[in-house]
Amino acid sequence: MTPYQRLVLASRPRGEPTADNFRLETVEVPALQDGQLLVRNHYLSLDPYMRGRMSESKSYAASQALDETMIGGTAGEVVASRHPDFAVGDAVVGNGGWTEMTLSDGTGLRKVDTSRIPLSAYLGAVGMPGMTAWYGLNRILELKAGQTLCVSAASGAVGSAVGQLAKLQGVRAVGIAGGPEKCAYVVDELGFDACVDYKAGNLFADLKAAAPDGIDGIFENVAGEVFDAALAQTNAFARVALCGMIAGYNGEDIPLRSVRALLKNRITLRGFIVTEHLDCWPQGLAELGTLVADSKLKYRESVAEGLPAAPEAFIGLLKGRNFGKQLVKLI
Amino acid sequence: MTPYQRLVLASRPRGEPTADNFRLETVEVPALQDGQLLVRNHYLSLDPYMRGRMSESKSYAASQALDETMIGGTAGEVVASRHPDFAVGDAVVGNGGWTEMTLSDGTGLRKVDTSRIPLSAYLGAVGMPGMTAWYGLNRILELKAGQTLCVSAASGAVGSAVGQLAKLQGVRAVGIAGGPEKCAYVVDELGFDACVDYKAGNLFADLKAAAPDGIDGIFENVAGEVFDAALAQTNAFARVALCGMIAGYNGEDIPLRSVRALLKNRITLRGFIVTEHLDCWPQGLAELGTLVADSKLKYRESVAEGLPAAPEAFIGLLKGRNFGKQLVKLI
Numbered sequence: 079m080t081p082y083q084r085l086v087l088a089s090r091p092r093g094e095p096t097a098d099n100f101r102l103e104t105v106e107v108p109a110l111q112d113g114q115l116l117v118r119n120h121y122l123s124l125d126p127y128m129r130g131r132m133s134e135s136k137s138y139a140a141s142q143a144l145d146e147t148m149i150g151g152t153a154g155e156v157v158a159s160r161h162p163d164f165a166v167g168d169a170v171v172g173n174g175g176w177t178e179m180t181l182s183d184g185t186g187l188r189k190v191d192t193s194r195i196p197l198s199a200y201l202g203a204v205g206m207p208g209m210t211a212w213y214g215l216n217r218i219l220e221l222k223a224g225q226t227l228c229v230s231a232a233s234g235a236v237g238s239a240v241g242q243l244a245k246l247q248g249v250r251a252v253g254i255a256g257g258p259e260k261c262a263y264v265v266d267e268l269g270f271d272a273c274v275d276y277k278a279g280n281l282f283a284d285l286k287a288a289a290p291d292g293i294d295g296i297f298e299n300v301a302g303e304v305f306d307a308a309l310a311q312t313n314a315f316a317r318v319a320l321c322g323m324i325a326g327y328n329g330e331d332i333p334l335r336s337v338r339a340l341l342k343n344r345i346t347l348r349g350f351i352v353t354e355h356l357d358c359w360p361q362g363l364a365e366l367g368t369l370v371a372d373s374k375l376k377y378r379e380s381v382a383e384g385l386p387a388a389p390e391a392f393i394g395l396l397k398g399r400n401f402g403k404q405l406v407k408l409i
Numbered sequence: 410m411t412p413y414q415r416l417v418l419a420s421r422p423r424g425e426p427t428a429d430n431f432r433l434e435t436v437e438v439p440a441l442q443d444g445q446l447l448v449r450n451h452y453l454s455l456d457p458y459m460r461g462r463m464s465e466s467k468s469y470a471a472s473q474a475l476d477e478t479m480i481g482g483t484a485g486e487v488v489a490s491r492h493p494d495f496a497v498g499d500a501v502v503g504n505g506g507w508t509e510m511t512l513s514d515g516t517g518l519r520k521v522d523t524s525r526i527p528l529s530a531y532l533g534a535v536g537m538p539g540m541t542a543w544y545g546l547n548r549i550l551e552l553k554a555g556q557t558l559c560v561s562a563a564s565g566a567v568g569s570a571v572g573q574l575a576k577l578q579g580v581r582a583v584g585i586a587g588g589p590e591k592c593a594y595v596v597d598e599l600g601f602d603a604c605v606d607y608k609a610g611n612l613f614a615d616l617k618a619a620a621p622d623g624i625d626g627i628f629e630n631v632a633g634e635v636f637d638a639a640l641a642q643t644n645a646f647a648r649v650a651l652c653g654m655i656a657g658y659n660g661e662d663i664p665l666r667s668v669r670a671l672l673k674n675r676i677t678l679r680g681f682i683v684t685e686h687l688d689c690w691p692q693g694l695a696e697l698g699t700l701v702a703d704s705k706l707k708y709r710e711s712v713a714e715g716l717p718a719a720p721e722a723f724i725g726l727l728k729g730r731n732f733g734k735q736l737v738k739l740i
Binding site for chain 1: 632636651652653654662663664665666668669671672673674675676677678679680681682685
């Protein structure tokens with residue numbers, strides 16, 4: 079087979095990542111040993127958590143090693159196999175990394191059915207982002223019909239699923255997103271009750287107007303001012319699923335000003351990492367898959383073309399330039 | 410009977426309360442109706458939560474009304490009764506307010522046994538502060554033996570009980586307090602494993618040294634920098650009982666800088682108000698009473714003499730000038 083390309087971490091970012099932090103390499107296709115298989119990756123998933131792995135600072139997960147293939151979720155097809163559980167042609171999802179080909183011993187690799195669900199959806203609504211939404215909503219927020227949810231980064235892969243799943247439970251869903259186009263999509267296409275444009279300059283007042291009965295649950299992806307605005311509207315005994323803080327992935331401090339609300343409203347807040355709750359995945363993925371197949375859970379993808387486009391797409395993701403799930407199409 | 414004195418809220422504070430916010434009044438002793446009793450208050454409890462009630466801002470409880478007797482916990486003796494459940498001479502604890510005498514219909518009034526427990530302790534270690542410690546520790550933090558607790562305002566009525574109860578469970582207790590005298594008391598008298606003086610200028614480094622295995626539970630009474638320092642030392646899956654924020658009772662914003670730790674360490678944080686968990690009080694008060702009677706739970710009191718001294722004692726409490734439970738002796 080012809081050589082393939084991969085992207086390695088060349089250097090750790092200081093502040094915002096740049097294209098220089100990555101290096102494109104050409105690699106020979108390895109020979110298979112018994113128990114191994116080779117996957118041709120069709121899609122690479124780009125996710126905000128990757129920014130944390132690029133730093134050396136202590137986090138919940140090990141740092142990405144320098145000069146190694148960048149970690150990342152992938153969906154692809156088995157093109158060679160000496161593994162008893164995988165055959166050539168199987169559609170698979172796993173953590174192949176930023177690379178066109180992945181040699182695997184099957185660990186963490188999952189065969190998926192693409193007859194009713196597109197392969198790429200297994201990296202989004204029926205994958206880690208979807209499960210993140212499902213877990214935070216069903217295991218942390220546990221809202222009742224009629225209550226109000228606020229979710230930031232509402233047009234993103236996680237946020238869009240959170241709001242739609244909440245609506246299916248009879249919860250009022252209020253999104254926060256950047257710009258009128260994303261907000262219109264969140265309301266008109268995804269069916270949220272309202273969406274506040276944090277770039278419009280009236281975040282606190284607009285959110286108050288969008289959540290006239292107050293906020294009972296916050297699904298927080300951004301932190302910073304967006305989180306403060308939501309906390310300022312919380313009702314007593316509100317709950318917060320703290321999922322991400324895109325606003326602070328470059329290492330800067332993002333002070334939270336509404337600390338008082340945490341006490342005053344007797345709020346329960348939980349930070350979580352969905353990969354630590356794998357016991358929930360079978361149930362969650364089954365539900366998400368059914369909803370996607372039945373067109374009850376919609377999603378949007380921003381697709382960059384070709385592996386060399388991955389660094390710029392990733393940098394754009396951290397700045398909110400994507401619209402929906404950010405993917406890189408590799409084939 | 411001779412007239413008695415009471416303190417009413419004369420005006421709402423702007424920033425720090427001043428003596429001018431209170432007004433001393435002389436009141437005639439009322440005649441008793443059937444079903445009423447009269448309590449001569451021996452002790453008035455001063456507590457940080459009162460600062461919140463003095464403001465008009467929306468809080469978890471109604472504001473203190475202007476020109477009405479300031480709310481507050483009291484311990485005293487029944488001096489006249491036309492109520493079937495109370496007899497002259499009964500020792501009682503209730504919410505009599507900042508006043509020498511309280512006319513009551515028995516609501517919220519509890520007879521207490523002073524044979525093994527001093528009357529004043531029912532306003533501290535065997536009262537609301539003790540229950541606050543008990544609830545936060547046993548219902549929110551739920552630490553295991555060998556884990557590390559960090560508690561701020563460690564020499565105060567709540568903090569001192571938190572650390573001692575934790576020690577009885579085999580938990581390592583690290584306090585934070587202001588000044589060498591309070592810190593020495595916390596370690597030498599109360600038996601905490603360590604106490605960090607936040608006024609010494611090395612809060613972050615000193616706390617790191619005092620909690621070499623990291624922090625598994627934070628009982629937070631202060632907020633601000635003290636809370637940030639504790640969060641910076643948290644281990645994965647640490648828990649936070651958010652009980653108070655003395656640092657912000659005057660209404661100023663106290664930004665929290667360690668937001669990242671909440672996510673990185675998958676922290677669960679809960680703000681709570683102990684009076685919303687009255688179902689726990691019988692069990693908690695029984696345990697606390699036994700511990701005090703057996704001298705296994707120690708406490709210290711700062712006692713101001715006479716009702717007119719209450720405003721200055723309260724102002725001092727908010728500034729950390731008290732040492733242990735702040736009381737006013739009324740008789």
